[in-house]
Amino acid sequence: MTLLTWFAKKWAYSLAIAFTLCATVSANAQELNCKVTVNAQQVQTTERRIFSDMEQAFTQFFNTRKWTNDVYKQEERINCNIIINMEEMPSVGNFKAAVQVLSARPVYNSGYESLVFNFADRDWQFDYTESQPLQFNENAFTSNITSMLAYYAYIILGMDYDTYSKMGGTPYFEKAFLIVNNAQQSGAVGWDQFGNNRNRYWLTENLMNAAMIPLREAAYDYHLKGLDLFQEKPNESRVAMLETLKKIQQVKAVRPNSIYPIAFMDAKLDELVNIYSQGDRSVRQQAYDILTKLDPGENDKLQAIIKN
Numbered sequence: 177m178t179l180l181t182w183f184a185k186k187w188a189y190s191l192a193i194a195f196t197l198c199a200t201v202s203a204n205a206q207e208l209n210c211k212v213t214v215n216a217q218q219v220q221t222t223e224r225r226i227f228s229d230m231e232q233a234f235t236q237f238f239n240t241r242k243w244t245n246d247v248y249k250q251e252e253r254i255n256c257n258i259i260i261n262m263e264e265m266p267s268v269g270n271f272k273a274a275v276q277v278l279s280a281r282p283v284y285n286s287g288y289e290s291l292v293f294n295f296a297d298r299d300w301q302f303d304y305t306e307s308q309p310l311q312f313n314e315n316a317f318t319s320n321i322t323s324m325l326a327y328y329a330y331i332i333l334g335m336d337y338d339t340y341s342k343m344g345g346t347p348y349f350e351k352a353f354l355i356v357n358n359a360q361q362s363g364a365v366g367w368d369q370f371g372n373n374r375n376r377y378w379l380t381e382n383l384m385n386a387a388m389i390p391l392r393e394a395a396y397d398y399h400l401k402g403l404d405l406f407q408e409k410p411n412e413s414r415v416a417m418l419e420t421l422k423k424i425q426q427v428k429a430v431r432p433n434s435i436y437p438i439a440f441m442d443a444k445l446d447e448l449v450n451i452y453s454q455g456d457r458s459v460r461q462q463a464y465d466i467l468t469k470l471d472p473g474e475n476d477k478l479q480a481i482i483k484n
Contacts, residue, residue, distance in 0.1 A: 207246070208329060209253035210238035216262040219271070227262070229306045234258070237310050237325050243333055244348075254336050255280045255289060258328065260300075269305050274298045275324075278443075279332040281339055284404035292395075293335045294443040299366035299375055300324055314351060317358040324366075327355045327376060334383065338392050339399040345392070349383045356380050374435045382436035391427045391436060394420035398444075406451075414455045414463075417448075421466045428470060441471045452481045 212234040216227040238258070256279035264272040275297040280289040302320040312322035330352040334345030356377050359367040369377045382388050402417035428437045445467075452463040464481040471478075 206240065206242045207244055207248050207254060207333060208238045208256055210235060210256045210258060210329075210332075212238065212258045212260065214260045214262065219262045219265045221265060226304070226306050230260075230304055233308070233310055234260075234321075234325060237312075237322070238329055241312075241329075243329055254332060256293075256332050258325075270303050271301065273300045273302075275300055275328075277328050277332070279335060281336055281399070283399075283406070285407045290399065290403055290447060291443045292339060292399075293332060293439065295331075295379065295439050296374075297328075297366065297376065299372060301365060314354060315358070317362050320359070320362060320364045323355050323359045323362075324376075327352050327359075330355070331379070331383075335395075338395045340396070342393050342396045343389070344396075345383075349380060353380045353384055373433060374438075378435050379439070382431075382434050387430055388427060388434070388436055390423040391440065394423040395440070397423075411455055411459075414451060414459050417451065418459055418463055418466075421448075421463060421470070425466050425470060437470070445471060445474060445477070449477055449480050453484065 212231050214227045214231045214234075216224070219227075238256075256277070259276040259278075261274045261276070262271055263274060266272065277293065277295045277297065278291060279293040280291050282289050300320070302324070304321060310322050310325075311318050312326050314326065317323060330348040334348035334352065337344035337348060356367055360377075365371065366375045367377055368375070369381070371377070383392070398417055398420040402413045402420065405416075406413040424437055424440060428434070431437075448463070448467060452460045452467075454460075460481050464478055467478050467481070468475055
């Protein structure tokens with residue numbers, strides 16, 4: 177079994193349910209194939225139907241809207257998963273939640289999908305009533321629901337486009353930044369540059385900041401020159417991916433507290449450990465040395481790279 181085959185089976189096992197949508201939604205899908213899951217176990221209410229209604233409405237918002245000018249085939253849609261963990265209902269129809277956002281892209285010549293984006297957003301508060309229409313205007317703040325959902329739609333698109341062409345995600349990050357600017361006027365949490373440095377504002381700032389260009393270019397090289405060639409040239413791919421890790425290390429040295437390098441590692445760490453647990457010993461050692469600096473809290477997991 178090859179590494180990518182192993183990855184494919186692991187990914188399919190962990191996210192198969194998350195990426196399975198009902199036929200009616202899939203038939204109308206545009207760029208995104210998004211599964212929204214609302215976990216409301218912590219919320220004490222007898223009106224449970226609102227959460228299934230919310231799941232369906234949010235899923236349709238992602239999957240039935242046209243987000244780009246490009247033409248997508250059904251099988252080309254971007255697989256993504258939005259997990260909304262409801263934490264509190266301060267009043268009827270008002271919710272506080274933490275959100276996990278994940279997206280993946282296929283690897284050429286394999287059945288494996290690589291996790292591209294893995295981000296925890298812990299600051300979302302919004303009002304929702306059952307069967308509420310979800311109106312969105314990218315040029316104005318309409319609601320904290322549609323601003324949040326549209327924001328992550330554009331971030332997912334930008335991340336995906338960056339893996340296929342250098343800086344290809346810029347138009348979508350610009351749209352996300354416009355949403356941030358409009359939402360700041362609402363006073364809602366998560367959009368403010370003076371708040372948590374791991375919020376929506378700072379993620380977008382990082383993605384648009386010139387200091388992050390090497391990292392965004394590394395995302396392209398990592399996928400096109402690394403993963404997409406791995407099946408045919410595993411050793412050359414490991415070397416190419418090592419160069420991307422060096423770029424990420426350079427970016428983190430300049431801006432050590434930035435969220436984008438952290439988000440990159442959150443998406444790629446398990447993948448990197450499995451890729452570098454085999455191959456040339458000197459390349460593996462270099463990868464280990466860099467990764468322990470990029471993510472020192474995961475040293476136990478990283479030991480798998482050099483133990484053989």
